[in-house]
Amino acid sequence: MTAQTTPIQKLDSEALSLDSVSLWQITRRRLFRRKSSVVGMVILAILIFIALTAQWLAPYSPTLSMLDAKPPENIGKRSAPCIYLLGCSQDQPQHIMGTDGNIRDEFSRMLYGARLSLMIGLSTVSFAIFVGTVLGALGGYFGGWIDNVIMRVMDVLLAFPSLLLAIAIVTVLGPGLINALLAIGIVSIPAYARVVRGSVLSVREMDYVSATRALGGNTYEILFKRILPNALTPLIVQGTLGIATAILDAAALSFLGLGAQPPTPEWGSMLGAERNQVFTAPHLVFYPGLAIMLTVLAFNLLGDGLRDALDPRLAHVS
Amino acid sequence: MKRNLSVLLSLVVLAGLMLTACGAKPVVQTEGVKETAFKAVKVEAPNCDYGGEFKSIEAVDELTVKVTLCVPDPAFPSKIAFTSFAIQPADYLTFTGGNGALLEKPIGTGPYYVSNWVRGDQLVFKAFPDYWGEKAMSDTLVFKWSTESAQRLVELQSGTVDGIDNPGPDDFAKIEGDSALQLMPRPALNIMYLGFNNNPQVDGFDNAANPLANEKVRQAIAMGLDRQRIVDNFYPAGSEVADYFTPCAIPNGCVGDKWYGFDAAAAKALLAEAGYPDGFETVLNYRDVVRGYLPDPNVVAQDIQAQLKENLNITVNIEVMESGAFLDAADSGQLKGLHMLGWGADYPDQTNFLGYHFGAGASKQFGDKFTDITEALDKGAQLASDAEREPFYTTANNAVRAHVPMIPIAHGGSGVAYKAGLQGNPHSSPLGNETFSVMGNGTGTFVWMQNAEPISLYCADETDGESLRACEQVTQSLLGYQTGGTAVEPVLAESYSANADLTEWTFKLRKGVKFHNGFTLDAADVVASLSVQWDAANPLHTGNTGAFSYWSGLFGTFLNAPAQ
Numbered sequence: 001m002t003a004q005t006t007p008i009q010k011l012d013s014e015a016l017s018l019d020s021v022s023l024w025q026i027t028r029r030r031l032f033r034r035k036s037s038v039v040g041m042v043i044l045a046i047l048i049f050i051a052l053t054a055q056w057l058a059p060y061s062p063t064l065s066m067l068d069a070k071p072p073e074n075i076g077k078r079s080a081p082c083i084y085l086l087g088c089s090q091d092q093p094q095h096i097m098g099t100d101g102n103i104r105d106e107f108s109r110m111l112y113g114a115r116l117s118l119m120i121g122l123s124t125v126s127f128a129i130f131v132g133t134v135l136g137a138l139g140g141y142f143g144g145w146i147d148n149v150i151m152r153v154m155d156v157l158l159a160f161p162s163l164l165l166a167i168a169i170v171t172v173l174g175p176g177l178i179n180a181l182l183a184i185g186i187v188s189i190p191a192y193a194r195v196v197r198g199s200v201l202s203v204r205e206m207d208y209v210s211a212t213r214a215l216g217g218n219t220y221e222i223l224f225k226r227i228l229p230n231a232l233t234p235l236i237v238q239g240t241l242g243i244a245t246a247i248l249d250a251a252a253l254s255f256l257g258l259g260a261q262p263p264t265p266e267w268g269s270m271l272g273a274e275r276n277q278v279f280t281a282p283h284l285v286f287y288p289g290l291a292i293m294l295t296v297l298a299f300n301l302l303g304d305g306l307r308d309a310l311d312p313r314l315a316h317v318s
Numbered sequence: 319m320k321r322n323l324s325v326l327l328s329l330v331v332l333a334g335l336m337l338t339a340c341g342a343k344p345v346v347q348t349e350g351v352k353e354t355a356f357k358a359v360k361v362e363a364p365n366c367d368y369g370g371e372f373k374s375i376e377a378v379d380e381l382t383v384k385v386t387l388c389v390p391d392p393a394f395p396s397k398i399a400f401t402s403f404a405i406q407p408a409d410y411l412t413f414t415g416g417n418g419a420l421l422e423k424p425i426g427t428g429p430y431y432v433s434n435w436v437r438g439d440q441l442v443f444k445a446f447p448d449y450w451g452e453k454a455m456s457d458t459l460v461f462k463w464s465t466e467s468a469q470r471l472v473e474l475q476s477g478t479v480d481g482i483d484n485p486g487p488d489d490f491a492k493i494e495g496d497s498a499l500q501l502m503p504r505p506a507l508n509i510m511y512l513g514f515n516n517n518p519q520v521d522g523f524d525n526a527a528n529p530l531a532n533e534k535v536r537q538a539i540a541m542g543l544d545r546q547r548i549v550d551n552f553y554p555a556g557s558e559v560a561d562y563f564t565p566c567a568i569p570n571g572c573v574g575d576k577w578y579g580f581d582a583a584a585a586k587a588l589l590a591e592a593g594y595p596d597g598f599e600t601v602l603n604y605r606d607v608v609r610g611y612l613p614d615p616n617v618v619a620q621d622i623q624a625q626l627k628e629n630l631n632i633t634v635n636i637e638v639m640e641s642g643a644f645l646d647a648a649d650s651g652q653l654k655g656l657h658m659l660g661w662g663a664d665y666p667d668q669t670n671f672l673g674y675h676f677g678a679g680a681s682k683q684f685g686d687k688f689t690d691i692t693e694a695l696d697k698g699a700q701l702a703s704d705a706e707r708e709p710f711y712t713t714a715n716n717a718v719r720a721h722v723p724m725i726p727i728a729h730g731g732s733g734v735a736y737k738a739g740l741q742g743n744p745h746s747s748p749l750g751n752e753t754f755s756v757m758g759n760g761t762g763t764f765v766w767m768q769n770a771e772p773i774s775l776y777c778a779d780e781t782d783g784e785s786l787r788a789c790e791q792v793t794q795s796l797l798g799y800q801t802g803g804t805a806v807e808p809v810l811a812e813s814y815s816a817n818a819d820l821t822e823w824t825f826k827l828r829k830g831v832k833f834h835n836g837f838t839l840d841a842a843d844v845v846a847s848l849s850v851q852w853d854a855a856n857p858l859h860t861g862n863t864g865a866f867s868y869w870s871g872l873f874g875t876f877l878n879a880p881a882q
Contacts, residue, residue, distance in 0.1 A: 103551065280489065
């Protein structure tokens with residue numbers, strides 16, 4: 001009996017405060033109520049902090065070989081992690097995650113890798129959201145042949161496995177980080193176009209849109225000021241989850257040698273470069289793998305949390 | 319009684335004949351190909367003005383082949399022993415048109431024949447029951463491949479393969495410490511170099527603006543690269559810095575001046591003098607394929623990239639290419655900028671190193687040729703004794719040093735690993751051509767894992783070591799190399815002789831040698847196999863790419879070569 005009354009009380013308390021708080025405040029409250037989203041946000045906050053402060057946190061340049069360090073360090077390639085606090089001999093230079101195959105500090109490369117991974121995720125998803133939103137909105141609002149053409153092209157893009165299509169695009173454009181970003185951005189467009197089109201279709205015949213139309217509002221005003229803001233919610237959720245996928249795709253492309261090129265410290269390429277050392281220097285595949293996993297997990301947890309927090313049907317769920 | 323006995327005897331003889339007929343059925347069926355009777359043939363150049371080394375090839379009689387050369391060639395036995403000059407039935411060559419089935423199912427005389435090639439998976443050979451020599455120890459030989467050294471080692475440790483090529487340098491100690499495995503080091507009879515193309519054959523390429531067309535720039539890079547650092551840090555034990563292109567174990571390999579010492583300040587000054595005080599941007603191409611001369615391509619490429627940035631402010635963009643595409647682009651002179659490649663000895667002679675790469679018949683890999691190098695190499699190659707050749711190879715080595723078409727970096731130590739306790743003679747070959755018919759594991763199936771899949775099995779038109787090793791199990795040349803060594807020994811020819819000035823070489827073929835399709839070897843097969851490579855106008859001069867790089871590299875210009 002008690003179990004049934006609790007959500008109703010919560011819903012009531014939220015409903016009572018609707019006058020004084022905005023949708024975003026409610027969303028934030030719901031988001032912070034979910035432990036998994038909080039974990040995602042904490043990981044993400046740490047990653048953002050690392051990305052912003054990598055140049056101060058990193059003890060070395062990510063591309064500096066210890067052979068070129070001044071003075072040169074007496075350390076070999078793929079050396080094991082050495083942390084003085086954990087008993088590593090002071091005779092040995094401290095590299096808390098060891099060195100890679102080119103005798104570069106793995107820890108510094110990991111820190112700079114965070115910056116690159118976040119940049120990849122955000123830039124590709126921003127690009128895909130922008131293009132997808134424009135295409136979806138145009139298709140949904142105007143309908144007819146415009147909608148048909150746009151959505152059939154999207155269907156064609158969706159017919160290919162996204163990573164395979166990204167590989168094909170990079171093969172045509174040539175390997176490189178920018179081309180990889182473009183490829184991932186392109187394969188992500190259909191998801192956003194479909195989401196926006198769906199939202200536009202459901203909103204465009206609503207009374208407030210008709211009212212704007214009756215009051216003489218032009219297409220631009222109706223589409224971008226009335227319809228799109230109301231289609232934002234699913235886009236935010238899709239975008240957050242999309243960042244995780246984009247980071248994973250970029251890591252896969254770099255692992256295959258099609259993404260970031262040496263000596264760029266990208267986690268996927270770091271993993272790929274040392275894949276043969278999985279038995280002799282496991283730390284060199286463990287750290288980048290763990291970093292990719294944590295970043296993707298963080299965005300997925302946050303995305304799930306946002307989806308639940310922004311979904312009015314789940315409002316009663318604590 | 320007597321009558322019954324003779325009837326019985328007749329039946330036994332008849333049954334014997336039938337069984338013999340069944341047994342004589344060839345192991346490889348080449349349907350549609352009929353064996354024609356021997357005819358004396360001769361392929362001859364009208365004169366020697368065309369620029370190549372061959373004057374004629376003649377089938378004097380069924381078992382005698384005579385090769386006449388335009389110039390003396392003391393290294394001719396070593397050259398003709400090479401895998402690319404293997405003999406296949408003339409009728410089969412004609413039937414295939416010089417490509418097609420020939421690329422996947424060569425018909426040789428070797429201890430194994432090709433049974434099945436599942437592209438992307440494995441290549442299966444079966445023992446040839448009519449092999450003229452010592453029969454193969456295993457009935458089945460399987461070639462597998464993986465570009466990942468970790469995977470190769472895991473397969474060996476888990477027992478799914480019996481031997482692997484090129485274990486990763488970091489795994490040498492692990493293999494040596496494992497009693498179930500054995501490591502066989504391979505002598506560093508190879509060279510890894512950083513190549514320059516001084517005139518890329520690319521449409522629209524502006525060579526006037528190409529910094530690498532400038533000799534001083536190439537010299538500056540030669541001085542600004544610390545090769546000792548590369549070898550010390552990224553090569554396994556047994557490797558050494560290359561002071562010359564050719565390993566010193568090869569006669570006249572290390573004559574003349576040593577390569578430039580590392581001097582970053584002098585290099586920077588020279589680069590400024592050449593007009594590039596602030597460096598420039600270029601590209602470094604290579605293939606991500608492990609070879610004895612290059613055990614860790616990515617790491618070495620990135621160290622070169624780092625050094626050139628640090629020492630000369632040259633920005634190097636790394637571009638990794640697919641192996642076959644990379645080799646084709648290198649051969650046709652289409653690589654721009656720098657490229658990282660290497661070479662393993664096919665036979666121990668300067669003609670296989672300097673001659674093949676920088677001689678008159680060399681490919682366009684390094685761009686325009688240098689006449690002082692080609693002339694010295696031409697003269698050196700025609701002399702018989704090492705002492706006589708020395709001054710010419712000294713000149714050639716010094717000219718290579720001056721023009722810097724490439725920077726010799728390392729002679730790489732590498733190895734082969736096998737399971738412990740194999741039967742026969744498990745070995746590593748300094749030429750990279752391990753013979754698997756002389757080893758076995760007692761089960762009848764021997765599995766070998768190498769770095770990559772063969773490109774094709776018509777090795778007249780292949781240069782890749784992974785293809786050559788596969789061909790060597792199947793096809794044979796007139797002469798060959800000692801198992802696990804470099805000495806030349808008779809194979810399909812049981813003997814050979816030369817005239818006094820080394821321009822006429824006569825080979826006496828072994829009698830009764832059978833091809834895998836049941837045909838019998840004769841001198842016309844030898845003429846056909848060699849002339850399709852030599853004569854560019856021969857309709858069978860097609861191959862996989864049509865480059866036939868070994869022929870032109872070792873014997874100069876093709877007969878009837880199309881005008882440039």
